[in-house]
Amino acid sequence: MAHASGVRLPYEESPATVRAWVDRALGSSVVSAATQQGGFSPGVAARLVTTTGRRAFLKAVGSSLNPDTPTLFRNEIAAMQGLAAHSLPHTPFLYDVYDDGDWVGLLMEDIDGYLPPHPWRPQDANRVLDALEELTAALQPSPWPAAPVAAVRSREFLSRWDLVVADGLDVPDWMAGRQEEFAELARAGLAALAVGDGLVHWDLRADNILMTEQRVVFVDWAHAALGAPWADTVILHADMRGAVDLPPLPDDVGITGFIAGIAGGQWWGSHQQSPAGLPTLRAWQRESALQHLDWLRDRLSWRCDLAVDAD
Secondary structure, three states: OOOOEOOEOOHHHOOHHHHHHHHHHHOOOEEEEEEOOOEOOOEEEEEEEEOOOOEEEEEEEOOOOOOOHHHHHHHHHHHHHHHHOOOOOOOOOEEEEEEOOOOEEEEEOOOOOEOOOOOOOHHHHHHHHHHHHHHHHHOOOOOOOOOOEHHHHOHHHHOOHHHHHHOOOOOOHHHOOOHHHHHHHHHHHHHHHOOOOEEEOOOOOHHHEEEOOOOEEEOOOOOOEEEOOOHHHHHHHHHHEOOEOOOOOOOOHHHHHHHHHHHHHHHHHOOOOOOOOOOOHHHHHHHHHHHHHHHHHHHOHHHHHHHHHHO
């Protein structure tokens, strides 16, 4: 599945106060800044090199670029500070943070790795799934106990089948007339998601993962939250599905309901206007919704068959 991307701001166009903080934090002036593409967030995302040869990765954003993104970055700062206490090989090292009430920035280690190619390759998928299993175990319980609860923070998103019905939005033919069934299934998934005190990344895709010969590193923790231990695996399977053979997930109503909730949230979202700085988001949401619905149809195939027989 292709990914959406935000509009990047060159490092040189970030506020002078942000650039001065970077120089202080790194101990010398930045002489090279390579903007990195991919990811949703607008703002700066750049690999930096200083006069002394020190390297770092900077992500920074101000409210004028997108009013919601600074809040997400503050969430990521809290998550990264919690992760730092564990010194986990699967998370980046945090050097310093910046917050002047408008602009928010994170300065982290520059990981000399590669994004897993999309579509996924089996060798990359196997390494990442193994690393995720290790990370999930390490984050039980959460190193950031005060993290938001995924089922609470994302309740609106995961309950949007009700809006699909209320707005009279068209749906794929195979599920026409069953929107209420999917709304009920999503509610079951939301309840199951709330059971768990581990920290979940909550936004795992190929463009939020860096791979080196020695490490698999999960980056961009802006959406980190407390949730069920299977949540990140489901999200990552959705990104990999159709490209590689995946181990089956348990035939669990919570997992199936979670997939239904994501599908509904993305389907409704794809019909809305694009937010500032994120021009490709809605097309990505539609593609994501269709992929989750296809997955949901497979998991509910016996129910669909019964419905066809009844007709």
